[in-house]
Amino acid sequence: MGACVYVPDETTANSLGAARVAQALADAIASQGVDAKVVRNGSRGAFHLEPLVEIEAAGERLGFGPVSPEQAAALVDGGRLADRSHPLCLGPVDDIPFLSGQTRLTFARTGLARALDFSAYRRLGGLQAAERALSLAPQDVIGELETSGLRGRGGAAFPAFIKWQTVHDAPGAEKYVVCNADEGDSGTFADRLLMECDPYQLLEAMVIAGVTVGAGHGVVYLRSEYPKAFEVLGEAIEQALKHGLLGSNVLGSGRAFTIELRLGAGSYVCGEETAMLESIEGKRGMVRAKPPLPALSGLFGKPTLVHNVLTLAAVTTILAQGGSAYAAHGVGRSLGTMPFQLGGNVACGGLVELPFGTPLSDLLNQFGSGSHSGRPLHAVQVGGPLGAYLSAEKWGLSLDYESFSAAGAMIGHGGIVAFDDSVDMAAQAQFAMRFCAEESCGKCTPCRIGSRRGEELISRVRNGEGRSGDLLLLEELMETMETGSLCALGGLTPMPVRSILESFPDALDLSAGGADG
Amino acid sequence: MLPLLHWITERHGHVPRGMVPEIAEALNISRADVHGVISFYDDYGYEPVAAEVQVCGAEACQALGCGELIRQVRRHVSGDVHVREVYCLGNCAVGPNVRIGERIMGRATLERVAQALDAD
Ligand SMILES: Cc1cc2nc3c(=O)[nH]c(=O)nc-3n(C[C@H](O)[C@H](O)[C@H](O)COP(=O)(O)O)c2cc1C
Ligand code: SF4
Numbered sequence: 173m174g175a176c177v178y179v180p181d182e183t184t185a186n187s188l189g190a191a192r193v194a195q196a197l198a199d200a201i202a203s204q205g206v207d208a209k210v211v212r213n214g215s216r217g218a219f220h221l222e223p224l225v226e227i228e229a230a231g232e233r234l235g236f237g238p239v240s241p242e243q244a245a246a247l248v249d250g251g252r253l254a255d256r257s258h259p260l261c262l263g264p265v266d267d268i269p270f271l272s273g274q275t276r277l278t279f280a281r282t283g284l285a286r287a288l289d290f291s292a293y294r295r296l297g298g299l300q301a302a303e304r305a306l307s308l309a310p311q312d313v314i315g316e317l318e319t320s321g322l323r324g325r326g327g328a329a330f331p332a333f334i335k336w337q338t339v340h341d342a343p344g345a346e347k348y349v350v351c352n353a354d355e356g357d358s359g360t361f362a363d364r365l366l367m368e369c370d371p372y373q374l375l376e377a378m379v380i381a382g383v384t385v386g387a388g389h390g391v392v393y394l395r396s397e398y399p400k401a402f403e404v405l406g407e408a409i410e411q412a413l414k415h416g417l418l419g420s421n422v423l424g425s426g427r428a429f430t431i432e433l434r435l436g437a438g439s440y441v442c443g444e445e446t447a448m449l450e451s452i453e454g455k456r457g458m459v460r461a462k463p464p465l466p467a468l469s470g471l472f473g474k475p476t477l478v479h480n481v482l483t484l485a486a487v488t489t490i491l492a493q494g495g496s497a498y499a500a501h502g503v504g505r506s507l508g509t510m511p512f513q514l515g516g517n518v519a520c521g522g523l524v525e526l527p528f529g530t531p532l533s534d535l536l537n538q539f540g541s542g543s544h545s546g547r548p549l550h551a552v553q554v555g556g557p558l559g560a561y562l563s564a565e566k567w568g569l570s571l572d573y574e575s576f577s578a579a580g581a582m583i584g585h586g587g588i589v590a591f592d593d594s595v596d597m598a599a600q601a602q603f604a605m606r607f608c609a610e611e612s613c614g615k616c617t618p619c620r621i622g623s624r625r626g627e628e629l630i631s632r633v634r635n636g637e638g639r640s641g642d643l644l645l646l647e648e649l650m651e652t653m654e655t656g657s658l659c660a661l662g663g664l665t666p667m668p669v670r671s672i673l674e675s676f677p678d679a680l681d682l683s684a685g686g687a688d689g
Numbered sequence: 690m691l692p693l694l695h696w697i698t699e700r701h702g703h704v705p706r707g708m709v710p711e712i713a714e715a716l717n718i719s720r721a722d723v724h725g726v727i728s729f730y731d732d733y734g735y736e737p738v739a740a741e742v743q744v745c746g747a748e749a750c751q752a753l754g755c756g757e758l759i760r761q762v763r764r765h766v767s768g769d770v771h772v773r774e775v776y777c778l779g780n781c782a783v784g785p786n787v788r789i790g791e792r793i794m795g796r797a798t799l800e801r802v803a804q805a806l807d808a809d
Contacts, residue, residue: 184795187793187795220783355779358748358749358750358777395779396732397778437691456729516748516749516750516781518782522782557748587781589749595752600751
């Protein structure tokens with residue numbers, strides 16, 4: 173059998189030239205008559221190594237990277253494929269420390285095969301979860317979820333089983349499962365990676381959700397910034413219909429479940445679940461007041477199970493391996509694994525799935541290997557634009573929901589953005605306010621106007637035009653935003669600002685005019 | 690309504706103002722509602738855009754100096770190319786990031802953006 177040369181077909185890899193690498197390799201293989209074929213697999217998520225070429229031959233799968241398009245042809249030289257002696261060789265892919273140091277459950281399969289290869293999906297453990305779920309009573313599936321301790325990975329970390337129970341118990345023949353794939357936070361890409369590289373896992377999870385809560389139809393709300401995910405997921409839905417994972421007779425069970433893919437249109441607040449439902453209904457993405465809970469009255473007023481991509485994906489691990497196996501990972505009430513995403517000014521960025529409870533510093537040092545620029549790291553923002561900026565003394569913090577919330581921070585969707593010492597923290601504080609002002613849905617005055625005032629105030633202080641009472645004014649403004657906002661956009665925007673005032677006190681001197689006031 | 694507006698935008702590069710009454714009629718909603726949706730979402734607009742370069746302006750790219758890149762690209766491009774600062778292309782481990790058409794470029798520099806624009 174000939175060798176297999178893998179080159180990822182995924183956004184980050186392609187953004188660094190993977191498509192051209194694949195072409196150069198295919199050309200070299202053909203012109204030199206080598207017995208090998210090029211396969212476009214998914215990415216492993218070790219983005220600092222992309223384009224990561226893998227050569228599988230003689231029972232071994234070696235990694236080479238990062239391989240530039242110019243270097244690619246040299247991996248086929250003198251009529252044979254590169255081996256361990258090649259300078260770009262990283263050794264067996266599974267032994268690359270960035271990967272072998274992780275606990276991959278949700279991302280165990282990504283990068284192993286072509287994303288849309290349905291038989292590979294089955295061979296690599298796919299469909300076991302759905303088959304098991306179909307053999308259980310819905311209440312037992314929900315019981316597994318309860319045992320697993322799974323909480324929402326979209327940001328709010330609400331226990332998943334309670335939502336499933338609520339939708340399951342809600343009266344009505346028509347219910348929906350909606351997957352939130354709006355992934356708006358900067359520094360996050362785990363949803364995208366999963367959808368581009370292991371799309372059937374998401375579809376399988378939605379099927380499980382549907383048959384458990386009694387919904388016949390699912391919707392994936394995907395942000396429009398993800399053209400590749402749109403293409404892969406669309407094709408995956410067609411393949412799943414063909415292979416009977418979706419359709420009128422799911423895996424031969426006699427149950428029906430279909431999935432529709434819907435595109436967002438460039439609005440951050442549409443990641444908020446009720447704004448998302450409005451958007452799917454074709455309206456402006458205005459946040460709805462709760463109650464009613466979407467679980468009782470969601471899409472088109474029907475009971476709706478809304479989950480983030482990662483929450484749903486975790487369900488397949490939980491059903492295939494059992495809730496208690498999943499709960500064996502993690503600490504306290506933060507159970508299982510979290511796919512963290514390392515980005516920004518970091519030397520080795522990418523997807524790092526780890527059990528909850530790992531110290532942030534491990535992630536930054538062991539996986540991130542310091543900054544990309546080579547300068548000292550200065551600040552780390554965890555949890556997206558509404559998350560806190562942490563200074564060095566807080567990097568020992570355990571990555572779990574409770575530790576973070578006790579420290580005035582949040583895990584959110586697991587995005588971790590590193591900044592070196594050239595960062596202007598006052599500018600970051602101003603940006604937090606500006607972002608809120610720009611993305612506000614406009615329903616609440618504190619969010620819409622308060623953030624504008626906050627931005628102006630910080631800008632003034634940065635320009636050396638601070639006035640007496642600014643500190644008090646900003647404090648009042650933030651308090652109003654926190655208490656008077658309908659959703660977390662207005663309610664949590666003060667979090668990054670407060671964290672900067674507290675942990676980087678020299679960055680923004682609000683006491684300038686205070687002494688004589 | 691969003692799929693329809695995406696479809697129109699893909700074909701025309703924008704939503705022609707004159708189509709609003711038609712859209713309203715087809716979906717059986719008011720013109721004001723159609724306008725409300727078009728103005729709410731960043732992806733839709735009434736103005737034709739010839740060519741667009743999107744530069745990510747979100748935190749992960751800020752950490753890698755996207756502010757300077759945006760200024761450079763704005764200075765570089767000619768008048769018919771629109772430079773839009775967008776919030777997050779989801780390529781946050783290899784910023785700064787730029788999107789031209791369907792193509793996303795990681796570790797973007799002015800030089801590489803200029804090259805890509807010339808090639809188009
Ligand atoms: C402003 C705002 C933006 C949000 N963006 C997202 C998002 O992009 N993706 C997501 O899954 N959840 C997002 N959420 C959280 C959702 O409202 C909701 O909690 C989540 O989809 C529920 O799924 P989960 O239980 O699986 O976390 C956002 C919330 C707010 C307030
Ligand atoms: S807090 Fe802001 S985004 Fe949220 S509902 Fe109120 S105005 Fe809309």
